[in-house]
Amino acid sequence: MNIHVLAGEYCHKTTTQFKWLAERAPKGVNFTIAESPAALENLNEADLFVAAGLYWSGSADPTRPDTPTYPGATEEQRQGFRDYVASGRPVLAFHGGIASFDDWPEFGRLLGFAWHWDITNHGPIKEYRIFPVEPPSPLLEGMGEFRITDENYINVQLVPGTRYATHLQMDCGDVKLPMLLTTEGQRVPGAGRAAYLALGHDMRAVEHPAFAPLFWKTVTWLTSKI
Numbered sequence: 312m313n314i315h316v317l318a319g320e321y322c323h324k325t326t327t328q329f330k331w332l333a334e335r336a337p338k339g340v341n342f343t344i345a346e347s348p349a350a351l352e353n354l355n356e357a358d359l360f361v362a363a364g365l366y367w368s369g370s371a372d373p374t375r376p377d378t379p380t381y382p383g384a385t386e387e388q389r390q391g392f393r394d395y396v397a398s399g400r401p402v403l404a405f406h407g408g409i410a411s412f413d414d415w416p417e418f419g420r421l422l423g424f425a426w427h428w429d430i431t432n433h434g435p436i437k438e439y440r441i442f443p444v445e446p447p448s449p450l451l452e453g454m455g456e457f458r459i460t461d462e463n464y465i466n467v468q469l470v471p472g473t474r475y476a477t478h479l480q481m482d483c484g485d486v487k488l489p490m491l492l493t494t495e496g497q498r499v500p501g502a503g504r505a506a507y508l509a510l511g512h513d514m515r516a517v518e519h520p521a522f523a524p525l526f527w528k529t530v531t532w533l534t535s536k537i
Contacts (some may be wrong), residue, residue, distance in 0.1 A: 312534060315343045315357040317350035319364030321379050323407045328517045329363060332526065348412075351388035354395040359534055362408035362422055363511075369413070369428075384412055396421045397501035401533035406511040409467065423475075423498045423505035425468040434463045436512060440482040441490055441521070448478040450493070450532045457521040462512040463488050470498040479525070481509075491529065504533050 318326040326346055333342035343350075343357070346364065354360060368381045384392075396402065402422055410426035412418040419425025442456035463481050465488065479491035492507045506529050510516050517523075 312340045312358045313343065313356055314340065314359045314361060314530070315350060315354060316345065316361040317348075317364050317366070317408065317411070318344045319346045319366065321367075321370060322365050323363075323512060324514065325363040325365075325405070325408070325511075328511065328514060329361070331514070331517060332523065335523065337527070347382055348384040348388050351384055351392045354391055354400075357395065357400065359401050359403060359530060360392075360395060361403045361405055362411060363405040364411065365407045366411040367413055383414060384418075389415060389417070392418070392421060396499060396503075399501055399503035401504040401506075401536075403529065403533060404505070404507040406462075406464075406509060409464075409507065419468065420470050420498055421502075422507075423470055423473065423494050423502075424492065424507040426464070427466075427468050431464060431466045431468060434465060434483065436460065436462045439463065441479060441510070442482065443479055444477055448476070450478050450528060451491075451525070452528075454521070454525065454528070457519070459510065459516055459519050459521065461510050461516045463490075464509055467492075467507065467509070470494075473497040491525070493529075493532065504536060506533055 316329045318329050320326050329344050371380050404422045404424045409424045438458055438460045440458050443451050473494055475492050475494045477489040480487045481490050490509045495504045496502050
């Protein structure tokens, strides 16, 4: 299996996170990790595309030399991703990756999940209780609740008219936020399976004992129809 990852180190250290996961991957799983929109190229070789890195047009701040320039996706790269999704192959949106390419709204529709800067927000980074929905999803067979230090996202935007399943939630007191969402087809013609794993703000989350099993269960579901 070939997993292609749009990664990076801006705001979230996703290159570091996915290198850590790659070093511990099951036999036969190969990662290609790119720190630019070049991750949208050569997707004919990918069995799974992961949107993890944050590529936001507002990241560049001329008053701060430490902020990155924004490398927007070229039309050729955009078409490569359209073709990939239309082929029915799966996508995994990972934590802050849903906020990428805000100047290309179609990206969120192709993923099935999007951060809209005037609607979506996040809460504090702290310890939360994570628990499966009832009745438990077969996707999460054998997983129970756990506590993890992470960040939550509020009002993640979904594609209108598309059906989603919630498998995992975060207890935020009065609000229970979805931490693992899945969908299949619907969002654009030809689309296959898609998932959003909202956990994964930093290495504390990725190194949590429950995280890798959750990640690989999600990958198995996404790729089981290839």
